[in-house]
Amino acid sequence: MIFYFVYKLGVLIVLFFPLKLAYCIGVLLSDLHYIFANKDRENVAANLRAIFPEKSCSEIKRIRLQMFRNFAKYLVDFLRFPLLNKKNAKKIVGLKNRHYLDEALSKGKGAIILTAHIGSWELAGAGVALSGYSIGAVALPHRHKSVDNFFNSQRKKKGMIVLHVGNAARECLKLLRQNKIIALLGDRIFNGNGILVDFLGKPTYLPKGPASFSLKTGAVIVPAFAERESWNISKLVFQKPIEFTPSGDKEKDTTQLLLKCKSIIEDYIRKNPTRWFMFRKFWLED
Secondary structure, X not given: OHHHHXXXXXXXXXXXXXXXXXXXXXXXXXHHHHHHOHHHHHHHHHHHHHHOOOOOHHHHHHXXXXXXXXXXXXXXXXXXXXXXXXXXXXXXXXXXXXXXXXXXXXXXXXXXXXXXXXXOHHHHHHHHHHOOOOEEEEEOOOOXXXXXXXXXXXXXXXXXXXXXXXXXXXXXXXXXXXXXXXXXXXXXXOOOOEEEEEEOOEEEEEEOHHHHHHHHHOOEEEEEEEEEEEOOEEEEEEOOOOOOOOOOOHHXXXXXXXXXXXXXXXXXXXXXHHHEOOOOXXXXXX
């Protein structure tokens, strides 16, 4: 229960102060956490060295510190969900290039938003729901039930459909067949159902869900990543939908489409390493 009360206290704090001051408090707490979180620091540094072997130790440390601070802002955004509504959603989190999403839905087979643990993805998902779209997102359960309920309550109040890992596949297919949206994180497997690929130069497993659902339903995959436009405005930037023509070989097609998804996520992480929130050792050899 202590973790639940910590998050509830966090909500009270970020709602009491203006946003800019809430970010400052979040960053200050992040810097304190940074000092004592030896394991998180080591894991993030190891990940960054794998991605950028050419960068100096000082550059890696600078990127790492900024990543911790950006994650603090992500948490502030999430805890301030009670202030988010249909009237102010467009100002707080805009949808850039949303015509790509609309074009995908116009085909009548649903749409798959491919994203990653990048930026304020929770805020971006709420922004999509509050903009009038029906969107479901697969949520990894928190090890503490009370915290899990709190997180899911935050999401549901903004109109998001929470899909639990146990029956997520069936629910995802159901939403797509109703011409709705599912949002999937393509940079980490949750249930062991992945494909071994070379990701950012080293081997690891990535989820095959986006590719599998697309091939099974005909839903278009639309990459989208959360970015911060200014200190107080975020946006979800949609990219051009992934083009893919199936060969009929299910296993081969799944792998090839996954590789296309992988390449897009890789490019974004390399360009925006301070916004990729990965605090665990990521590759198989680690």
